[in-house]
Amino acid sequence: MKRTILALPLALAAALALTACGSGAQEAKPAADGSPATLRIGYQLIPNGDLIVKDQKWLEAALPNTKIVWSKFDSGGDVNTAMIAGSLDIGLAGSSPVTRGLSAPLNIPYKVPWIFDVIGDNEALVARGGVTDVKGLAGKRIATPFSSTAHYSLLAALTEAGLSESGVKILDMEPPDIQAAWQRGDIDAAYVWTPNLAELQKNGGKTLVTSRELAQRGKLTADLAVVRGEFAQKYPKALQVWLQQQDRAVKLVRSDKATASAAIGRQLNLDPAEAARQLDQLVLLDAAEQRSADYLGTPSAPGKLAENLHNAAEFLKTQQKVDAVPELGVFQKGLATQELTDAFAGN
Known part of the structure; x- marks a missing residue:
């Protein structure tokens, strides 16, 4: 949600x-x-x-x-x-x-x-521009709907990778706005859910971590x-x-x-x-x-x-x-x- x-x-x-x-x-x-x-x-x-x-x-x-x-x-x-x-x-x-x-x-x-x-896998953190892991997001612009499950999972993923919230730029966007910002090149990464997630994955988004994986590590x-x-x-x-x-x-x-x-x-x-x-x-x-x-x-x-x-x-x-x-x-x-x-x- x-x-x-x-x-x-x-x-x-x-x-x-x-x-x-x-x-x-x-x-x-x-x-x-x-x-x-x-x-x-x-x-x-x-x-x-x-x-x-x-x-x-x-x-x-x-x-x-x-x-x-x-x-x-x-x-x-x-x-x-x-x-x-x-x-x-x-x-x-x-x-x-x-x-x-x-x-x-x-x-x-x-x-x-x-x-x-x-x-599960329908909600995930995706990135582009050669970023291959969560640590690589340092200083990057990441979009997610604030106070959502995706926001919670994003903060958990950053903490797990040793990144502070201040070490990245998190932008509050609703899923349709995230997709539009991705197409314009305004953001480097996003934690969001399907169907918008699927569109980001089709357009150059590399999946760094999914909510299923975080759930297995205690963040259901x-x-x-x-x-x-x-x-x-x-x-x-x-x-x-x-x-x-x-x-x-x-x-x-x-x-x-x-x-x-x-x-x-x-x-x-x-x-x-x-x-x-x-x-x-x-x-x-x-x-x-x-x-x-x-x-x-x-x-x-x-x-x-x-x-x-x-x-x-x-x-x-x-x-x-x-x-x-x-x-x-x-x-x-x-x-x-x-x-x-x-x-x-x-x-």
Whole structure:
């Protein structure tokens, strides 16, 4: 799944304007069956199950009395801003933005009910101009969306290589802007995700390190779902339906890769073969795997994702990206394990 805190006021104003113009500043009355009148979803162009749900219109079919509003975001930082503004009910954000969202000064009242994917080779640091390793980036211009999983991984890669943040010039750019800057020759390297990553790799980008490799060395990142706490409490059945459709998408990937790839390809404007290639770069988890100890866990035993987010907060504190590191319990409470369990009761 990303903006700096300093950029928050401007982005927040934009999100508030979006709320007023798009979804409505006040929540519409529930439908007669108690389902929400509107479900506002923030998605990103990442080749995972969320795009399958969107493409197949499963939510629209499963919640016929609810208007499903899909809004595209370029980063998790912008999703955080929209959540603060109250203009989203469910969104996709990387583990780094979610870590910041659950930490001070943001303290966003949301929970994580689902892991869209564990980030692998689809997010990487690429460079050109003869740079062959991370150490070779000293003094270079590196673009990444600030506060994103890519930013977190970039800082981890630099630290691992013995480079300080001040030893390079890091530029805050959204993925489409990174691709444009690369084409103009304005940057030397970038840490970003597909589909923009694939374009950089096609145009002279040498991969220096991937998020899969960093995860193997203890810096795991993931794309997470966040649900507004008030929405989850008020509309538990709608959230259960949403979770069931996400699980359905993961199972489609495993049972019918061609159909799943075609759906993702339509959403990303890619041919199915390329969509399948990008899909293979991610690790997708079904509901049973989500409830395991390695990930979200259960209400009585929160999973290791909470520890991962806590570790990320400790790292971000050293980089002065969060004010303080919350207790582990804050991240454990931030996992919507009861909601996930309820959605698949009996399965």
